[in-house]
Each structure stands twice: as structure tokens, then as C-alpha cells.
Amino acid sequence: MSLEKKFVPELVDAVFAGDQELMLDTVGGASVSNLVSESEARQLHDAGFELVCRRIYPATTDTQTSMTRLYSIIQFRREQVLWAEICGNSYVSLQNGKNIAWMVIVPPSHRLMDEQDNVFQAHCRDGLNILSIKPVKLTHIWAGIFQVHEAGHLYDIAIGAEGATRSLDEYVEGEVRAYRTEDALVSVITQGKFSTVIDDIIITNAFDDPTDILMVVRSDHQKWEQISLRLGTLITHEFPASVSEMAMRYGYYVTAIAFRIAERQASNDGDLMVKQKKAIVTIMRAEPSAARIIESL
Structure with missing residues (x-):
């Protein structure tokens, strides 16, 4: 089964469970192939x-x-x-x-x-x-x-x-800065379409919290396939070149949606930072290797 040819529900589970062996087994290749x-x-x-x-x-x-x-x-x-x-x-x-x-x-x-x-x-x-x-x-x-x-x-x-x-707070604030910069870049690349599509995804699915998108990723593979493909094709029509790229793309999509939820709800810049930091922690706790970073701080 080729990563480049087919969306693989089992791979979604592997990516968000941090199961490297399952990722490789799912795409049928050794790590060296990546x-x-x-x-x-x-x-x-x-x-x-x-x-x-x-x-x-x-x-x-x-x-x-x-x-x-x-x-x-x-x-x-x-x-x-x-x-x-x-x-x-x-x-x-x-x-x-x-x-x-x-x-x-x-x-x-x-x-x-x-x-x-x-x-x-x-x-x-x-x-x-x-x-x-x-x-x-x-x-x-x-x-x-x-x-x-x-x-x-x-x-x-x-x-x-x-x-x-x-500290944990300093680490998370650094992640917020990095993702905001990434969002700014993607906005330019997609000529502003990325946030417009995310708004539609949020409204259509009634997302109100970062846990809402994480629930979709984990339990509704068909919906997540639709969301990830819709966002991904705004940037490129190329399929991920490796399991690692797929995982990082997914991580960005989830964070971008969570950040946009925060933007839509925040009352001011300070409130936005608080909500986006909370989103980062929520997302990181859902992924084992990231959770280990949080626990070490």
C-alpha cells in the first residue's frame, strides 16, 4: 500500500499515537526508504x-x-x-x-x-x-x-x-510564535485562502475547542481525510514524500485549525495568546513524543 497513492486510516492512528513501527508497517517500507x-x-x-x-x-x-x-x-x-x-x-x-x-x-x-x-x-x-x-x-x-x-x-x-x-510557559510561547510565523507564510503561499477554508471547516463542523478537531482525527477518518486533503491541496497537489512529512503536515493542520478557533473567540491580543498557548498544550499532550517534552519542563 503506497503512501503516495492512498489515504490510510491506520496511518492516521499511528501518526497520532507516535507509533513509528506501525507507521512503517502501514506503508510497507523500512525506515531507510524515507x-x-x-x-x-x-x-x-x-x-x-x-x-x-x-x-x-x-x-x-x-x-x-x-x-x-x-x-x-x-x-x-x-x-x-x-x-x-x-x-x-x-x-x-x-x-x-x-x-x-x-x-x-x-x-x-x-x-x-x-x-x-x-x-x-x-x-x-x-x-x-x-x-x-x-x-x-x-x-x-x-x-x-x-x-x-x-x-x-x-x-x-x-x-x-x-x-x-x-519553563513550560516559555516553551509553549515559543511554539506559538513559530506557528504564527508558519501561518503567515502559508497565508501568503495560498493568497489568504487557507484561513478562509479553515473558517468554513470550523463553521461546518461546529468546532469550538482544539479537542474537537483532535476527536475527528482519532475517530472519524473519513472526515479527517476530507479536511486534510482540502487544506493540503491549497498548498500543493503533491502527496507527502514520507511518513514523517505526512505526520508534520497533519500536525500543522490541527494546530492551524486550533489557532483559528482561538482567533475567532479571543477578545484581545492577550486573550489570544492565552488561548493559543492552551491549544498548543492540548495538542502536544495528545502526541506521545510531544507529551514527553511537556513532562520534562
């Missing part, structure tokens, strides 16, 4: 980043806070982030230039492949601001979207907005 070489991964992420940049400029001159932050992160990624590679326990630069942060592809045989739960992980290690990326297959447009989200975390680490040690 991987590319380190050089291919770097090319993929550079191409994906340039693709979303072409969609942004000169698409908008919006001065909203979310767009201002998006522009800052794009500039940061262009001017302040270079590629490095992992050699044992060290990082070796692959590019010359002045920078304050690095992106590295985790070699498939490296221990970080097991230690790092997610495809992307931004962190400060040994005084270096690092975005570690597992070399999984991704479509170009989504590689760019995910990278902007994670570059937001890397940007916050570099400017001191995210520290090496964080």
Missing part, C-alpha cells in the same frame, strides 16, 4: 527555502507583526545561518562566512537519529546555535514551510528569546 543522503538533504532544504521565498517576495508588503517577524526570519536564515556537518561529537563548517547559527543534517548512522525525536530540532549546544535536521524525504514546498517554522526557533535562540533551559 531517508536521503546528507548532500541531497541539504539541497532539498536550500531549494525548499528558496521556493517559499519566491512566493513571499514581492507577494506582500503587509506590516502586521506576524509578517514583520516572517521577514526577519527569512533575512536571518539568508544572512546568518550556514551549513555545517557532524563529525563525531563536533560540528565542522561547510561554508565560509559570518554567521551566528548553523544547520546540520544528522547522519543516518549517528546516535542523534535515535536521540532526536523530531525531524527538526533547534537548540544551543556547546555554545553553538544549531538546527539539526534528520535527512528524511520531503516535498520542496513543505521543506520550506517547516524550515521557516524551525528557523523561527533558531532565531529566538540566537537573540535570547528562547534559552537553553525553559
Whole structure:
């Protein structure tokens, strides 16, 4: 059964249960089939980043806070982030230039492949601001979207907005900033259609709380297929290139809907932040690897 050809209800269960083995069994392939070489991964992420940049400029001159932050992160990624590679326990630069942060592809045989739960992980290690990326297959447009989200975390680490040690509240607030930036990017890519369709989904299904969409994901596969395909085709008609991409797409759709519910209900900016932080915690508690992060803070 091919991931590229068919929506698989069992895979939805596996994704939201965090069951990696079931994910692989469902699509009938070994984990290596989801991987590319380190050089291919770097090319993929550079191409994906340039693709979303072409969609942004000169698409908008919006001065909203979310767009201002998006522009800052794009500039940061262009001017302040270079590629490095992992050699044992060290990082070796692959590019010359002045920078304050690095992106590295985790070699498939490296221990970080097991230690790092997610495809992307931004962190400060040994005084270096690092975005570690597992070399999984991704479509170009989504590689760019995910990278902007994670570059937001890397940007916050570099400017001191995210520290090496964080409280749960600080961690969740960082996620809100990252998802708001991702939403701003997707809005530009879809020319505003994404939020319009989400509004229709919310109204049609009478969603009133993040738990409502999580319930659909878990118990109504047909409805979730309709929702995910409707949102996904606004961005690209390409099928996910890997199980990991499917999981990350799903995570974004759920969060985008939850954030829009919060926007529709919030009375002011402060109330919106509170509601979106609550949504992040609710969603993270529903996914085991994310729940472990919450429990560790």
C-alpha cells in the first residue's frame, strides 16, 4: 500500500499515537526508504527555502507583526545561518562566512537519529546555535514551510528569546510564535485562502475547542481525510514524500485549525495568546513524543 497513492486510516492512528513501527508497517517500507543522503538533504532544504521565498517576495508588503517577524526570519536564515556537518561529537563548517547559527543534517548512522525525536530540532549546544535536521524525504514546498517554522526557533535562540533551559510557559510561547510565523507564510503561499477554508471547516463542523478537531482525527477518518486533503491541496497537489512529512503536515493542520478557533473567540491580543498557548498544550499532550517534552519542563 503506497503512501503516495492512498489515504490510510491506520496511518492516521499511528501518526497520532507516535507509533513509528506501525507507521512503517502501514506503508510497507523500512525506515531507510524515507531517508536521503546528507548532500541531497541539504539541497532539498536550500531549494525548499528558496521556493517559499519566491512566493513571499514581492507577494506582500503587509506590516502586521506576524509578517514583520516572517521577514526577519527569512533575512536571518539568508544572512546568518550556514551549513555545517557532524563529525563525531563536533560540528565542522561547510561554508565560509559570518554567521551566528548553523544547520546540520544528522547522519543516518549517528546516535542523534535515535536521540532526536523530531525531524527538526533547534537548540544551543556547546555554545553553538544549531538546527539539526534528520535527512528524511520531503516535498520542496513543505521543506520550506517547516524550515521557516524551525528557523523561527533558531532565531529566538540566537537573540535570547528562547534559552537553553525553559519553563513550560516559555516553551509553549515559543511554539506559538513559530506557528504564527508558519501561518503567515502559508497565508501568503495560498493568497489568504487557507484561513478562509479553515473558517468554513470550523463553521461546518461546529468546532469550538482544539479537542474537537483532535476527536475527528482519532475517530472519524473519513472526515479527517476530507479536511486534510482540502487544506493540503491549497498548498500543493503533491502527496507527502514520507511518513514523517505526512505526520508534520497533519500536525500543522490541527494546530492551524486550533489557532483559528482561538482567533475567532479571543477578545484581545492577550486573550489570544492565552488561548493559543492552551491549544498548543492540548495538542502536544495528545502526541506521545510531544507529551514527553511537556513532562520534562
